[in-house]
Amino acid sequence: MAHGGGGKLMHQLIGKMFLPAFRNSLSEAQHDASVFEIGGQRLALTTDSFVVRPLFFPGGDLGSLAVHGTVNDLAMAGARPLYLSAAFIIEEGLPMDTLWRLVSSMQQAASKAGVQIITGDTKVVDKGKGDGVFINTAGVGIINHSLKILPQSIRPGDAILVNGDLGRHGMAIMAVREGLEFESTIESDSAPVAGAVMALLEAGINVHCLRDLTRGGLTSVLNEIAEAAGLTLQVDERLIPVREDVRAACEILGLDPFHVACEGRFAIFVPEVEVERALSVLRANTEGTTPCRIGTVTDQAVPKVLLKNMIGAQRILDMAIGEQLPRIC
């Protein structure tokens, strides 16, 4: 299980098995989506399987999540999402009504995100050989700018922004699983962020890197990027937005909110001079939360992620070893 949690073990599995096997110039970039060129046009391809339980949770469901996840992965490559595929692995005995609700939710999410689901597949496996339903989506997007949105484009002095408060998706799921009740229900942050990304690009912001804060949360993402860029990322705990109810739920379950997956949040790396303009574009294209700056890129001998905590002390923010939250997406 630990190999799927987005932490160090998954990182090793991908690094030691998949990358060497499928080694080619395109997959070496290790990004959420791969970029390729056809007839002089840059396109992006990405895929994700969604195995989250429960199928329906406050703020979303497996169907909308499967659309948001792939739309967002394309956006993280700076691509405008266009076409999606949808493949269902259904466990024998899944009520037709459940499938119908998920399919309807996917269609609504696709429509809202401005993408079309154009091809699909259905497989049915024996009872006990699946878990209700798994959904895979793959997506194709078009890249209409000349930026190289990659960890390798990050420079010392770049600002690190996030588009909103962290951890709502993971804690919405965990609260249901653990039967936690709060005064208000924590709703997942699952949402498409391609609109905000397209707005940044259309405003001509010099975006260096984008990454959505999914499996492994902020901590994994920052560590992966620090390693890929060969730079140190310094973030300030006091600047990282986490809602009080999410923080409380994390405390009860002994979880670190910086490790918890989001599905509608992403990190943005831009040069210092672009910060104000980027934040203003993000704020104009974000609902229900407030984009902000959380840190700065620096150059140090050994690339790492440094966290300045509440009392001002600095510590290394290391990747989680195994799974902290399995099957959250």
Place this chain on the structure above:
Amino acid sequence: MAHGGGGKLMHQLIGKMFLPAFRNSLSEAQHDASVFEIGGQRLALTTDSFVVRPLFFPGGDLGSLAVHGTVNDLAMAGARPLYLSAAFIIEEGLPMDTLWRLVSSMQQAASKAGVQIITGDTKVVDKGKGDGVFINTAGVGIINHSLKILPQSIRPGDAILVNGDLGRHGMAIMAVREGLEFESTIESDSAPVAGAVMALLEAGINVHCLRDLTRGGLTSVLNEIAEAAGLTLQVDERLIPVREDVRAACEILGLDPFHVACEGRFAIFVPEVEVERALSVLRANTEGTTPCRIGTVTDQAVPKVLLKNMIGAQRILDMAIGEQLPRIC
């Protein structure tokens, strides 16, 4: 289970749920791959999940099958397969060695088929919530011709060809599952057919429709095409190639070889005048079996598939209702 077998129930599930929900001009064509246009260039997108058991079988494995399936689906739209994604849903406890063998096999199959696996995803589910491993592949291909390769392009008088003998893949799997032993092992026909399709197109053959004979076998494919084209397809049992060992295995298990899935076989619809040239191109690009003609398209009041049997009598070849062979691909 029956809804996944490629027969009438699956046909209804797709027709009644997925098509209405995802209705758009692109998905209405109901083909193995969907065709779209970006910057004046026609491209194809397809997806397939592979859940076959056992993971390793004579002539192939889940990994190579996952590559062949998607490569072939792109080829059936007349697209040259270029880029694939690969997504793994791994059940907790799968031996790393098993995963490694599958990944290596995928890479070999991709290399042989001339495609690159450029992006991927890994999810791990709890023991008992999966079945070893499921693999999803999606693929993008490029269309470099102006033909409309669709059931709707078929005309009365067209010849129906197949690129080789039927049923080997399904019976290779069933023989392992049922513990059948024959003098020689039946090996799966799993193979990429994109090379043969590209050769047909490069030779300028006026191809009207292509369809691979996977789930539901020849019978389902012919019925789907007859319905979509609004025409009757007449095939002659004496012309349909089925090897003796496959026929014997089918008889033992009470199966109809025309319902059994292949993974390296496809049907080709071409005008009568193109038959000889098409067969000669196919033969030059096919290994280990012999392409041939099996029937003709005719125009009748009610579209259907007619089979002339061994003694010359004609009967309707109807789609199987449920699953004849579950989890064969």
